[in-house]
Amino acid sequence: MVSKMSDSSNSDLHEEPESFVIEKQAQRRIFKIIVIGDSNVGKTCLTYRFCSSKFPDKTEATIGVDFRERTVNVEGEQIKLQLWDTAGQERFRKSMVQHYYRNVHAIVFVYDVTKMSSFENMPGWIGECDQHNLNRDIPRILVGNKCDEKDKIAVNTNLAQKFADSYNMPLFETSAKDDEKANHVDAIFMTLAHKLKNAKPMMPPYLTNHSRNFNTVQLGDSLQKRGLERARAEERNDSCSC
Amino acid sequence: MTAIEEISMIPDWFGNDFYSDEANKNNSRQSLKRKTVFNKSEKWQKIEKTLDQDPVDVSSLKQFAISPGGLLDDELRKEIWPILLDVDIDNIPPKPGIEILHGHRDYNQVLLDVNRSLKRFPPGMDENIRLGLQDQLVDLIMRVLVNHEELHYYQGYHDICVTFLLVVGEDVAFALVDKLSLNHLRDFMDANMDRTKHILNYLYPIVGKSNPELREFMERSEVGTVFSLSWLITWYGHVLNDLRQIVRFYDFFIACHPLMPIYLAAAIVLHRADEILASECDMCIVHGLLSKIPQDLPFEQLISKAGDLYLQYPPSDLAYDAILNFQMTQSYTKARSRNRQKFTRKKKTDKKRWFVFNQDGKSGFLKFTFWTVTTAVVSAAVIAYLRSWEWG
Numbered sequence A: 001m002v003s004k005m006s007d008s009s010n011s012d013l014h015e016e017p018e019s020f021v022i023e024k025q026a027q028r029r030i031f032k033i034i035v036i037g038d039s040n041v042g043k044t045c046l047t048y049r050f051c052s053s054k055f056p057d058k059t060e061a062t063i064g065v066d067f068r069e070r071t072v073n074v075e076g077e078q079i080k081l082q083l084w085d086t087a088g089q090e091r092f093r094k095s096m097v098q099h100y101y102r103n104v105h106a107i108v109f110v111y112d113v114t115k116m117s118s119f120e121n122m123p124g125w126i127g128e129c130d131q132h133n134l135n136r137d138i139p140r141i142l143v144g145n146k147c148d149e150k151d152k153i154a155v156n157t158n159l160a161q162k163f164a165d166s167y168n169m170p171l172f173e174t175s176a177k178d179d180e181k182a183n184h185v186d187a188i189f190m191t192l193a194h195k196l197k198n199a200k201p202m203m204p205p206y207l208t209n210h211s212r213n214f215n216t217v218q219l220g221d222s223l224q225k226r227g228l229e230r231a232r233a234e235e236r237n238d239s240c241s242c
Numbered sequence B: 001m002t003a004i005e006e007i008s009m010i011p012d013w014f015g016n017d018f019y020s021d022e023a024n025k026n027n028s029r030q031s032l033k034r035k036t037v038f039n040k041s042e043k044w045q046k047i048e049k050t051l052d053q054d055p056v057d058v059s060s061l062k063q064f065a066i067s068p069g070g071l072l073d074d075e076l077r078k079e080i081w082p083i084l085l086d087v088d089i090d091n092i093p094p095k096p097g098i099e100i101l102h103g104h105r106d107y108n109q110v111l112l113d114v115n116r117s118l119k120r121f122p123p124g125m126d127e128n129i130r131l132g133l134q135d136q137l138v139d140l141i142m143r144v145l146v147n148h149e150e151l152h153y154y155q156g157y158h159d160i161c162v163t164f165l166l167v168v169g170e171d172v173a174f175a176l177v178d179k180l181s182l183n184h185l186r187d188f189m190d191a192n193m194d195r196t197k198h199i200l201n202y203l204y205p206i207v208g209k210s211n212p213e214l215r216e217f218m219e220r221s222e223v224g225t226v227f228s229l230s231w232l233i234t235w236y237g238h239v240l241n242d243l244r245q246i247v248r249f250y251d252f253f254i255a256c257h258p259l260m261p262i263y264l265a266a267a268i269v270l271h272r273a274d275e276i277l278a279s280e281c282d283m284c285i286v287h288g289l290l291s292k293i294p295q296d297l298p299f300e301q302l303i304s305k306a307g308d309l310y311l312q313y314p315p316s317d318l319a320y321d322a323i324l325n326f327q328m329t330q331s332y333t334k335a336r337s338r339n340r341q342k343f344t345r346k347k348k349t350d351k352k353r354w355f356v357f358n359q360d361g362k363s364g365f366l367k368f369t370f371w372t373v374t375t376a377v378v379s380a381a382v383i384a385y386l387r388s389w390e391w392g
Ligand SMILES: Nc1nc2c(ncn2[C@@H]2O[C@H](COP(=O)(O)OP(=O)(O)OP(=O)(O)O)[C@@H](O)[C@H]2O)c(=O)[nH]1
Pocket: A037, A038, A039, A040, A041, A042, A043, A044, A045, A046, A059, A060, A061, A062, A063, A086, A087, A088, A089, A145, A146, A147, A148, A149, A174, A175, A176, A177, A178, B116
């Protein structure tokens, strides 16, 4: 049996004998991550790059929601990341995508660094997320994609960083296409995985909190900031050339 | 319900003869197994013979389109698709100027999607030819949109258009898609996707009637219906790799009720029941499993199964269940009489009124859902809609 953080109701967990709970902790944990942003910013390519370790040669418009997953090793623990790659066209997000906001553990907002409008639409996407009752403490990251297109950059890094700061999100500029950036794309999702792993309370009592969402308990401002710092450190180490 | 009653409900356009012949031979629903093997050259000859007649017998052509093998070949499709859709290919309006086509609100999205449609062109196609076809694809889509202000582009519409383009060429494809967009595809082309969502709600009732355990499992997994969204709105063009297979489905859908893609979706899901039930009851797992259609499914058998499901559980019988699925407050104004009785107790104060599958006595067509329209508007709209439904 796989432990499903989001689906296991708190009281159930509470009633389980301790030994079982401990056994459950040893099972592979699963985190759901939703990837959103305008059409054509590269959500499909980014998730494909991370889950299949290459840039898709024939990418297609996403209709509705696609699902990809990858198991990663975080500090010795096997963690399964389930990525929901959503359609960018407005008509889909209004009625079809809502379903997938439920029970997500993290959100990845993507814009296209060569397309200003995709960046300008970010507040809209963020607002929509908030509307879906998502806890504000759910880890979110902002990703500017396509930074291999060096002479077409339209969204200035400082501007994007300011924006990200104002929402308390780490910013990553990257490229799904550039093979040299492959590690960088991995690192972005790994950062998220780290954050999710560490945000997860180790002992079941935390789960008896009223919130259904596990990371509301521990994820306070400080942790958000730590995530941000780590993200920045990451940026420095493996900084995008644009 | 007896087989005879079932037959009496089969509208002509569905291929009455084809189904009733078989149904007569079998008393029970379970034994409605059709043979999916066919003799190609024999069928070809029959089709040619039908085409030689004047006037052409459209209902025979519909049967050919539905029965195993469909319309067999693109040369025949070029001839028969326009007849099935009652399109006059000798009077296709000329293409509007570039400024008009490119000035449309959806132009940019169309361009983005067509640029990413490489997978839809036969592998090995010369790049220059493909680029030319992609330009034509943009024009084809824009022609329809420009022609009907009320239609909205959706991602996936391009998957339908490319199929027609590859089979019949730009001009005829325009005429065919133009017609389909006002009929079979109309519900997908609203400003929003409410009606599309409603249509997806027919899936669970169909699955549930055949296999309640499977329905229950799927509901428990919370997988929803979005895994089948692209099947429905692209007529499977987005999810199948082989163009041969796609056009075979198109034969079937053109000749059938607009909800047939959902019946086919149910047939596919039911076919994979064991696999689904054996998987973990988890939204992601089930979505991942269902959204990937195995490319080697027995498609002819599934077409036949979809036809069976349609006859056993016609849309009108499912409407109520689908509405419950939709979980929307609304009052019910017109429907098949047996449903109407159930609903008479409902309040009429709600502003949202909708029609579920009105039956047009004259043609026997079952009509599509309408809602969020006030009653007064509805009557007029329905009449207009029903008119547009009759191919000829
Ligand atoms: N240069 C460059 N192009 C990219 C990159 N990532 C994606 N693309 C291209 O951008 C286009 C859109 O990529 P997708 O991944 O399909 O975009 P999406 O965000 O999934 O779009 P929707 O499914 O419509 O919402 C494709 O043509 C990709 O080849 C990148 O890092 N660099």
